[in-house]
Amino acid sequence: MQYKSHHVWWVIAIMALIFLIFIPLSIALGVRYDYTLTTVAVGGALLGAISGMLGTFTVLRKESLMGDALSHAALPGIAIAFLIAGRQLGWLLVGAGIAGWIGAQGIRAITNTTRIKQDAAMGIVLTTFFALGLTFLSFIQQLPDASQAGLDQFIFGQAAAIVRRDVELIIIVGTFALLGILFFWKEFKLITFDREFAGANGYPVQLLDLLLGTLIVVAIVLGLQLAGVILMVGMLIAPAVAARQWTHHLGQMTILSMMFGAFSGASGAVISGIDTGLPTGPIIITVAFTLVFISLLFAPERGLLWTWWRQLQDKRRFAAINVLIDIYRHACQHDDPHYPAPEGYLRALRGPIAKTGLYYLHKAGLIRSVGKDKWALTDSGEAAAIHEDRNRLLWALYRQHSEALSLPSIREEREIDIRHCLPEDAVSQLEVLANELTDKQNLES
Amino acid sequence: MLIIERMIIDILLNFTSIEQLNTFMAQPRNVAIIVGALVAIAAALPGVFLLLRKMALTSDAISHTVLLGIVVAFMIMVGLGANPDLNSPLLLIGAAAAGVVTVMLTEAIYRSGLVKADAALGLAFPFLFALAIILISHYVDNVHLDEDAVLVGEIGVAYANINVHCYEQCDSITITPDDARAEFGRRCTNCSAGGLSPRDPEAEFETYCINCGTHTAAEAWRERLIDSPPVQVRWPRAITTMGLIALVNIIFITLFYKELKLVSFDEALAGALGFRPTVLHYTLMILVSLTAVAAFDAVGSILVVAFFIIPVATAYLLTDRLSLIIILSPIFGIAGVYWGYDLARGYFWGLPLDGVLQWLDSIIELNGYTTWNTSISAAMVLMLAAIFVVVWMMSPRYGLIATIINRRLRRLQFEDQMLLVHLYNHLGGEREAEELALETLHQHLQWPRMKLERVLARVRLRQLAKIQHGQVYITQAGIEAVRNFAEQNLPVEHQEQIIRAVGD
Secondary structure: OOOOHHHHHHHHHHHHHHHHHHHHHHHHOOOOOOHHHHHHHHHHHHHHHHHHHHHHHHHHOOOHHHHHHHHHHHHHHHHHHHHHHOOOHHHHHHHHHHHHHHHHHHHHHHHHHOOOOHHHHHHHHHHHHHHHHHHHHHHHOOOOOHHHHHHHHHHHOOHHHOOHHHHHHHHHHHHHHHHHHHHOHHHHHHHHHOHHHHHHOOOOHHHHHHHHHHHHHHHHHHHHHHHHHHHHHHHHHHHHHHHHOOOOOHHHHHHHHHHHHHHHHHHHHHHHHHOOOOOHHHHHHHHHHHHHHHHHHHOOOOOHHHHHHHHHHHHHHHHHHHHHHHHHHHHHHOOOOOOOEEHHHHHHHHOOHHHHHHHHHHHOOOEEEOOOOEEEEOHHHHHHHHHHHHHHHHHHHHHHHOOOOOOOOOOOOOOOOHHHHOOHHHHHHHHHHHHHHHHHHHHHO | OHHHHHHHHHHHHOOOOHHHHHHHHOOHHHHHHHHHHHHHHHHHHHHHHHHHOOOHHHHHHHHHHHHHHHHHHHHHHHHOOOOOOOOOHHHHHHHHHHHHHHHHHHHHHHHOOOOOHHHHHHHHHHHHHHHHHHHHHHHOOOOOOOHHHHHOOOHHHHHHOEEEEEEEOOOOEEEOOOOOOOOEEEEEOOHHHHOOOOOOOOOOEEEEEOOOEEEOHHHHHHOOOOOOOOEEEEEEHHHHHHHHHHHHHHHHHHHOHHHHHHHHHOHHHHHHOOOOHHHHHHHHHHHHHHHHHHHHHHHOOOHHHHHHHHHHHHHHOOOOOHHHHHHHHHHHHHHHHHHHHHHHOOEEOOEEHHHHHHHHHHHOOOOOOOOOOOOHHHHHHHHHHHHHHHHHHHOOOOOHHHHHHHHHHHHHHHHHHHHHHHHHHHOOOOOHHHHOEOOOHHHHHOOOHHHHHHHHHHHHHOOOEEEEOOEEEEOHHHHHHHHHHHHHHOOHHHHHHHHHHHHO
16 A cells, blocks of 8 residues: 555544543543643643644754754843743743844854854854853842742753643744744745745745744743753654654644644653653653654654565565566577476576565466476466566666657666556557567567 | 872872972862863863864763763662762763763664754754653662752862872871770769669769770871871862873874874765774764763763863864864863853952942842852853854954955955956947946946945055046056956956957
């Protein structure tokens, strides 16, 4: 069965189903959804979804580590906002956003005006801003005011600290981010995949970069209280990397990434909500990384298992077809299509894959065993061999004449039926050539 | 470890006395700056090659994941029933292993071909770090591995964490009851058992020796059992650890300088010449891990990254020569450490920062944040960054100011050339009168009039063009300039065309 893009909706539906199962399952396991835990779970899910949504763009733009740099860069903003306004999530987020934004511009300034590459520029901004943040934090720690304890959550993440008002704020900001993404969907898609093309068509690339960058900073800043400064990069990119394995479509990838993010966020928040000894960030990252691991292994088309299986199949098919042709040619030399070929001869000709080929040909009923270690074509085997032989001839002709006949240029794979690879009229042109060739050979003989 | 320390101290004692050494090492400032300088040297050396190989953020990843190595080593020690000790060599092995695991995991994810290189790093290290945090919070309680130490480090208290090396009067003293120094007392033998008061007539007493037993030299001096105190050197442990790591890094860089250079600039060539870049690569990663874990106590896991990257980037802006970068980077690191300590302690270049804050408080409300108190390692990193910014601005070749000036000069030069080429091309041409008229020249060049006047003034000042009867003409010197410019800037075939044209 071919894996088509619309099959991703099944994956999305299954994720939704897992969500639905997750709640009764956790209740069955003894989780009690009181007011606090519900708030934390909803907050975690929302934050995960927002990170997943914007993480898609970060990963596709190959700026994954920007998430790391900017989450560290947000710290001084948080600290200054705390010094000015106290522990109010809204102001802390504004501070973090401004600092993260300045950090992003700093990285751009360093890479644009010097020969320092982006990785080192990110390292410089990351550590400097973090040191600045720690400096301000040590000022805050002098205060007798106990409310400074709330700031630690930004370094390691503490979902338990999310309250109702935070969730409302997250919903508002998240809605704006979602609307921004939806409104500029086409533009963001364009600057993500082909900046030059976007620029040449008159899109304000710099401005769009800035807008998308700002939205990413918003996602990072919101996610900080869940995952913490250090692990935020994982929360941003892991859902997107996992989602990337399942689909080639940006829209599907974004939806899937949001679901993965929401799942990791909610489960991390709930698990750490139950056992308060566990910080939220690490749990979320572990869940998200498990999703990545599953995706890398099992995703159709791209996944490692899938690739491994396909390579195995190709190898078997390759062996079978080659051995089939060998038997056929051997038989043709004896002017009897059912003339048996000795196994030793085939092995000498084809090497170790001969045995594999014989096994699968026999299983498919294309050859039968005649006497000791001798193999002859069956009727269906003869038909298949003639077909394959013809196919090879067509491929050979394609290689010789494709330019002269101005046929479409494709990758040559002799084991695949050429009729699947080329348009009909091109094949019929090749057929004409092939008929001429065989006629000439018949005449000569 | 102790033997090495003893050797270092013996060497130092050739130059100074024990008292001086002790006084020096009792100063938090001296110890912090020495340890910081050693961190700077140890980190900058591998940092050079990280930067050149565009792997700067690998140091960030490794400095986080060494925590996992430490925790696992810690758990193994506890599991074996050994006394958990944060100075055990097992921790170093664990850290080196964690660094290698990080790099291998990143490469494994990347090699699957499904994930880009940057995302692979961004997946690998948060995962390993998350594991470390989960393990800490679940299995390792009440140890030094708390979260603040992970982030900030405690370079300020490095002076208090010492090994004592004794030089004279070191023997422990055993006092027997026969000894002249033995002191005796009386105690009641049946008081507590019988509930009697010592004054009770039924109480029984015995004589016993108060200070019998074995005393270390220090205890013996406290009890005044010996006449003079033991002569000891109090040596901060961090200096030995960091010094060793710095030494290992220096040796590695010296021995493999040529190979590292080759691998950093042309990995393919290195492979073709028969070097094994992989071995060198992993050795470098092990050194980064060891440096990160040794610097862990001193500056914390995030800020050590600054010592890997920032001084090297600073040197990289100043020079192209690898050997110079290797020498300059530790120097910038040490400078940052030195000024950073003063910044943290509130006396920056003699400026009392407490006073500044109080002055600020009198102008704007500071809500009582008037005492200057910051983390030392953070202040050091800020100074590293400040040095970077200064060099970034001022560097003669790659600095911001130099770049801006160069760009501007090049633009001016380009404008001059545009004008001269225009004047030259239309000199003696059919539409000369129209194209070279002063009134309309700016329209032909599609420049604002002001711009033309500026450029024209410059060109006339250099006597490359002149104005006659409302027409602008190129002078002989101007023609020379166009010819030079054509020779320098155009591909050969165009040069020939132009030279031919100019020659006509």
